[in-house]
Amino acid sequence: MNKKIQGETYTVDIHRLDEKGSGQAVVWRKNEEGNERKLKLTIPYTLPGEKVRVTVEQPQKRRWKSKSDEVLEKHAERIMAKCPHFELCGGCVWQHFSYEGQLEEKTNQVRNVLQLQGFDPSVVNKTIGMDEPWYYRNKMEFTFAADGSLGLHEQGNFRNIIPLETCFIMKKEMKDAVLEVAKWAKENELTGYEKEKREGLLRHLMVRMSFKTNEIMLAIFATEAPSSCVEELVHRIQKYFPQVKSLLWLENRNWADRTQAEETHLLLGRDFIYDELMGFRYRLWFDTFFQTNPVQAEKLVKLALEMAEPNASEKMIDLFCGVGTFSLPFANQVKKLAGIELVETSIQSAKRNASDNGMDNTYFLAKDARHGMDEVLTHFGKPDLLLVDPPRSGAGGKVMRRIGRSAPERIIYVSCNPASFATDIKELEPFGYTLKKVQPVDLFPHTYHVELVALLSRVEE
Numbered sequence: 001m002n003k004k005i006q007g008e009t010y011t012v013d014i015h016r017l018d019e020k021g022s023g024q025a026v027v028w029r030k031n032e033e034g035n036e037r038k039l040k041l042t043i044p045y046t047l048p049g050e051k052v053r054v055t056v057e058q059p060q061k062r063r064w065k066s067k068s069d070e071v072l073e074k075h076a077e078r079i080m081a082k083c084p085h086f087e088l089c090g091g092c093v094w095q096h097f098s099y100e101g102q103l104e105e106k107t108n109q110v111r112n113v114l115q116l117q118g119f120d121p122s123v124v125n126k127t128i129g130m131d132e133p134w135y136y137r138n139k140m141e142f143t144f145a146a147d148g149s150l151g152l153h154e155q156g157n158f159r160n161i162i163p164l165e166t167c168f169i170m171k172k173e174m175k176d177a178v179l180e181v182a183k184w185a186k187e188n189e190l191t192g193y194e195k196e197k198r199e200g201l202l203r204h205l206m207v208r209m210s211f212k213t214n215e216i217m218l219a220i221f222a223t224e225a226p227s228s229c230v231e232e233l234v235h236r237i238q239k240y241f242p243q244v245k246s247l248l249w250l251e252n253r254n255w256a257d258r259t260q261a262e263e264t265h266l267l268l269g270r271d272f273i274y275d276e277l278m279g280f281r282y283r284l285w286f287d288t289f290f291q292t293n294p295v296q297a298e299k300l301v302k303l304a305l306e307m308a309e310p311n312a313s314e315k316m317i318d319l320f321c322g323v324g325t326f327s328l329p330f331a332n333q334v335k336k337l338a339g340i341e342l343v344e345t346s347i348q349s350a351k352r353n354a355s356d357n358g359m360d361n362t363y364f365l366a367k368d369a370r371h372g373m374d375e376v377l378t379h380f381g382k383p384d385l386l387l388v389d390p391p392r393s394g395a396g397g398k399v400m401r402r403i404g405r406s407a408p409e410r411i412i413y414v415s416c417n418p419a420s421f422a423t424d425i426k427e428l429e430p431f432g433y434t435l436k437k438v439q440p441v442d443l444f445p446h447t448y449h450v451e452l453v454a455l456l457s458r459v460e461e
């Protein structure tokens, strides 16, 4: 790559958004030999159809990341961002895009990737958005800077922490409790952990809240056991934040920057909070994976139920079941359900959640999807219905072919990545499955992420 390119300025037309929601443009540029060469640019915070003046910043794979200096012709759906941290915080990169515009773009993304794999894009419905696309997250994580201030990682400069002033995607009660911890840390002149020097006390703060029970958990990650100054924090939380039912101090001496714990100190309440989804009760520990947008997660589960039409005589497999978000509502309607999931603690949670909710027709197995499928098929037999909800990378060919061979009549695929979804379901074609319906759901407003639920059914020979 020619180093000289860095710092050059161009006026460009944005022709599309990439899979991370950034604008893409192409310019023709003469190289040192005088030959015209294509220069591919990625320009965050721009929208298709816009004319933008840009400065080229740094190479990224086969493209150059560039900064938008001025938008000369604006997209009709461009709006003012709501949050003062916009463009600095890596969180809500689409705040400059109207919510209607975001939803339309998400629908197009799903249609385009399916079309590329040869599927009929007309099976994709319009993305279901939120009535109120703010204050939707039930869990957030913040990082302490070396000087003890609490905030968010700066976009593109991960080591830099932007002190938190506000956040419009978590509930006010969560934000207020977080700011109280930040204030307490500053007043006590506590230091934040510096990874390079391996010194400092406070690492992260995780907040999670149930929108149904209103219970809040605050988990402080630190490199040492708590000192007496936490008594003041406990007192204030008890007095001003009665919704906090769990205040934890988690010791993590490991230098790797991860929200894990070697020792748990319970400062207040219990070590879990209660949550509810679709009328089922869940216990959430600090490390339990749970859907982070509970309003849309309920819609997702309801859609999956509507598409699957489970009945009381059927056997079902829930592959990548987590703590049982889909397993419980489905188990309520089928004869028997087997859930498979890699993470042992999630399986323990799923078992406990099933028994807490009085269910006796579930069987949960802690195994990777491939071996779990083999084991379940041997003991449980062929399923009538199968739900698959893999991580972003998708289930992969080996798992998809096992699903195909297990020949369920209907398959519900829940995905957070349309591209891996499209390649995965292609694997099902030789087994006689057709894609009947795809419903995108917006779980992460103001970001480029899109979730979807799809129905595939087997055509009998």
Ligand SMILES: C[S@@+](CC[C@H](N)C(=O)[O-])C[C@H]1O[C@@H](n2cnc3c(N)ncnc32)[C@H](O)[C@@H]1O
Residues within 6 Å of the ligand: 289, 290, 291, 320, 321, 322, 323, 324, 325, 326, 340, 341, 342, 343, 346, 367, 368, 369, 370, 389, 390, 391, 392, 416
């Ligand atoms: C998108 S989450 C879905 C969880 C669950 N269905 C829910 O809605 O809460 C994907 C799940 O797959 C699990 N997982 C990741 N890799 C796996 C593998 N190879 N085999 C089985 N489960 C895996 C993760 O631990 C995670 O719980």
